[in-house]
Amino acid sequence: MRGAPFAIPRILSPIMKHLLACLALLAPVAHAEAGNDAVDAAVQQTFDHYELPGIAVGIIRDGEIAYTRTLGELQAGSGEKIDNDTLFKIASNSKAMTAGVLARLVDAGKLKWDDPVTKYLPQFRMHDPWVTQQMQVRDLLIHNSGLGLGAGDLMLWPEPNRFTRDDIIAGLQHLKPTHSFRATYAYDNLLYVVAGEVAAAAGGAPYEELVKRELFQPLGLSRCQVGEWNRAEVGKVAQPHMRTPLGNRVIREDDEVVPNVTSMAAGGIRCSLDDMLTWMRMWLSPDATPAWLSPAQRKAVWTAHMPMPVSARMRAWDNSHFSAYGYGWRLSDVDGAWKVAHTGTLAGMYSSVILLPDQRTGIVILINGEGEAARTVLGQVLTKQFTAPQSTPTVAYYAELLDRERAGERAAKPKADTRHRTIASPRALAAWTGHYRDPWFGDVSLCPQGDRVRFVAARSPMLAGTMMRVDERWLVDWDDDSVDAEPWLHFAAAKASGDAGLTLSHVDPDADFSYDYADLDFHRTQAC
Numbered sequence: 183m184r185g186a187p188f189a190i191p192r193i194l195s196p197i198m199k200h201l202l203a204c205l206a207l208l209a210p211v212a213h214a215e216a217g218n219d220a221v222d223a224a225v226q227q228t229f230d231h232y233e234l235p236g237i238a239v240g241i242i243r244d245g246e247i248a249y250t251r252t253l254g255e256l257q258a259g260s261g262e263k264i265d266n267d268t269l270f271k272i273a274s275n276s277k278a279m280t281a282g283v284l285a286r287l288v289d290a291g292k293l294k295w296d297d298p299v300t301k302y303l304p305q306f307r308m309h310d311p312w313v314t315q316q317m318q319v320r321d322l323l324i325h326n327s328g329l330g331l332g333a334g335d336l337m338l339w340p341e342p343n344r345f346t347r348d349d350i351i352a353g354l355q356h357l358k359p360t361h362s363f364r365a366t367y368a369y370d371n372l373l374y375v376v377a378g379e380v381a382a383a384a385g386g387a388p389y390e391e392l393v394k395r396e397l398f399q400p401l402g403l404s405r406c407q408v409g410e411w412n413r414a415e416v417g418k419v420a421q422p423h424m425r426t427p428l429g430n431r432v433i434r435e436d437d438e439v440v441p442n443v444t445s446m447a448a449g450g451i452r453c454s455l456d457d458m459l460t461w462m463r464m465w466l467s468p469d470a471t472p473a474w475l476s477p478a479q480r481k482a483v484w485t486a487h488m489p490m491p492v493s494a495r496m497r498a499w500d501n502s503h504f505s506a507y508g509y510g511w512r513l514s515d516v517d518g519a520w521k522v523a524h525t526g527t528l529a530g531m532y533s534s535v536i537l538l539p540d541q542r543t544g545i546v547i548l549i550n551g552e553g554e555a556a557r558t559v560l561g562q563v564l565t566k567q568f569t570a571p572q573s574t575p576t577v578a579y580y581a582e583l584l585d586r587e588r589a590g591e592r593a594a595k596p597k598a599d600t601r602h603r604t605i606a607s608p609r610a611l612a613a614w615t616g617h618y619r620d621p622w623f624g625d626v627s628l629c630p631q632g633d634r635v636r637f638v639a640a641r642s643p644m645l646a647g648t649m650m651r652v653d654e655r656w657l658v659d660w661d662d663d664s665v666d667a668e669p670w671l672h673f674a675a676a677k678a679s680g681d682a683g684l685t686l687s688h689v690d691p692d693a694d695f696s697y698d699y700a701d702l703d704f705h706r707t708q709a710c
Contacts, residue, residue: 218249224563227577229253232556234549235423235430236264238455241564242544245467247459256550257421258430267405268418269452270548272533273526276451277374278483279397279461281323281510283381283389285479286396293384295320295482299376302383306376307355313363314355322377323509324488325370328359334372335696336623336642338445340529340665341434344641345444350375353622357701367490367507371448371696378447389447400474401464405454410442419452420550422530424664430551433530433664449528455548458535462544465522465537483509484522484539495587499562499580500569517569525557527694529664532557536565543568555584595691598652600668606649606656611635614673618684618704628684629710637671657689667693682706 225239236254240247256262287293299306299317308314313328321327334357337345350372361368378389385392390409398406413419413436423430443450453461464471468480475483486506492514496502500516507513514521520540526533532553536545545564547557559580566575608615608630615635619625625640628649637658639645647660649671656671669686684706686699 220567221249221564222251224560224577225251225253228556228560228563231577231581232551232553233425233430234553234556235551236268236420236549237553237556238264238266238268238270238546238548239560239564240266240455240459240462240546242459242462242466242542245463245470245542247463250455250459252455254550256418257432257435258423262418264420264550265418266456267454268420269405269407269416269454270420270533270550271422271449271526271528271531272451272453272458272548273449273528273531274371275458275524275526275533275535276447276449277323278510278524278535279393279451280374280377280381280389280447281483281508282475283385283392283396284319284323284377285475285483285509287381287384288482289476289479293319293380299380302380303351303376306351309355309358310363313359316363319377319380320487320509321364322373322380324507325367325373326364326488327368327370327373328361328363328365329357329368329370329372330360330698330701331368332371332695332698333357333360333368333701334622335698336645336702338371338375338448339696340642340644340662341443341445342441343444343643347375347379347444349641350444351379356621367488369695371445374448375444375446381447390442393451401460401471403453403457403460405457407440407452408446408450411440413438413440420531420548422528423551424530424666425552449526455546458546458548459544462535462537462546466539466542466544484511484513485509486513499583516565519569521565527554529666534561536561538565538568541568555581558584591692597690597692600650600652600657600689603650603652603657603659605634606651607633608635610651611649611656614682614684615710616682616706617708617710618682619707620702620704623702625707626704627710667697667699669697669699 229237234254235258238252241249250266252264252266254264256264256268288295296318299319299322306314308317334353337350337353354372381392382389393408397403407416419436421432421435424433464474485508488507490505490507492502492505496505502514502516505514511522512524519538522537522539524535530551532549534547534557545561547560549556559577562580563575563577566573615628615630617625617627627638628635635649637647637649644662644665647658650657650659657668659668668689670689672685674683684704686702688699
């Protein structure tokens with residue numbers, strides 16, 4: 183399905199214009215057939231160039247659905263085609279929905295943005311008692327806590343794991359800040375989980391019920407899913423993939439019952455293409471749903487609350503001059519146009535929402551494969567069609583720019599060569615084997631099993647693997663290859679007790695920040 187919206191001739195009567203406009207809204211397939219060759223070509227080229235298992239793309243123009251297209255399969259090789267109703271993980275685009283729930287509660291007088299978090303969660307603690315006292319509801323949403331990038335994310339991912347939302351709240355006090363409170367932007371997920379629990383306390387219902395009550399039902403997001411749900415009853419659900427030499431392979435496939443994951447408020451909601459188009463239209467055309475959110479709260483959500491760096495890419499590609507974070511949204515300028523956007527990233531799932539409010543234009547991209555570069559390139563090409571229509575950017579052009587940029591980054595931060603690794607013997611690691619504990623992550627065992635030593639995390643079962651030796655260094659080779667960030671292990675004798683301490687770091691300096699190995703500080707508690 184592809185194309186541009188209907189053009190309504192001026193000679194038609196007002197009644198006929200109204201009728202045709204209504205038909206256009208009711209029949210997105212029909213108006214997609216009118217043809218939008220440049221958009222269609224960009225979507226197809228991105229799908230082919232990056233060998234994606236599946237993609238869904240939609241565009242809003244002047245507040246109306248102008249284009250939709252889906253390509254690929256729910257699961258590579260299954261023959262089940264993706265369509266406009268297929269559910270995708272929207273990942274961190276869930277954050278805007280969490281912010282929307284809180285904004286609705288502010289409108290209802292059930293909380294204030296500057297309320298202390300401890301008003302709703304008395305057990306809430308940060309590492310610094312003063313920060314605990316000063317942390318407001320608004321601070322949970324704008325990445326200004328002083329914690330480092332992705333601090334504590336190992337309590338959320340990889341999924342599934344056994345951490346609860348109560349564990350998140352209890353663990354925060356053990357995460358040491360890297361910056362002063364409210365001084366620096368550093369992307370954070372844990373505090374969005376806390377924000378979801380604040381909403382639950384203020385709204386008098388669990389987070390997932392609030393999302394249904396405050397968002398899905400009044401806005402008509404009929405396919406979106408939150409909390410626990412049954413995969414077979416829901417219908418088409420795209421599965422995440424990783425790329426292998428033999429093609430795209432499903433990873434972390436959903437069970438029959440999809441659980442209410444701990445990360446829900448930060449990145450756990452799933453939606454279809456059509457529902458994401460409805461979500462975008464609500465923000466771009468507030469008059470269509472005036473009762474859903476007051477003008478004051480719409481303004482609050484899209485206000486620049488925390489400055490963000492303007493990257494070299496933003497300057498070069500978009501001529502950007504400012505960048506900031508609102509409540510669940512990133513704000514910037516592109517070729518002189520105001521942009522409100524966010525991305526979502528989970529293993530094998532990528533999403534992007536790009537809004538140009540002054541043009542009442544929006545773009546949504548949903549991918550069920552390794553799609554980081556595809557999302558960046560396609561989002562850029564489609565955005566330029568509205569912000570710089572005189573230019574003729576192509577997928578190939580931006581793909582090459584991105585490849586050059588990443589080649590430079592790899593040269594500057596080369597990954598260690600670990601190809602000559604060997605299995606570490608129990609004898610070689612005899613001085614360091616045992617059970618270890620980190621105050622927020624919990625227990626891990628580093629114990630012999632036959633001719634090798636196994637690393638096993640008690641509350642994160644996917645973090646299990648075999649100890650390997652690379653010269654005089656040690657690393658963990660994870661059992662599940664979808665856990666794609668290996669850690670170095672660094673042992674030291676504790677000065678006070680004489681027992682062992684253990685810290686971790688990334689083998690690959692470009693590994694996803696949510697593998698926050700640097701925040702771990704293990705101490706041996708007992709022998710194997």
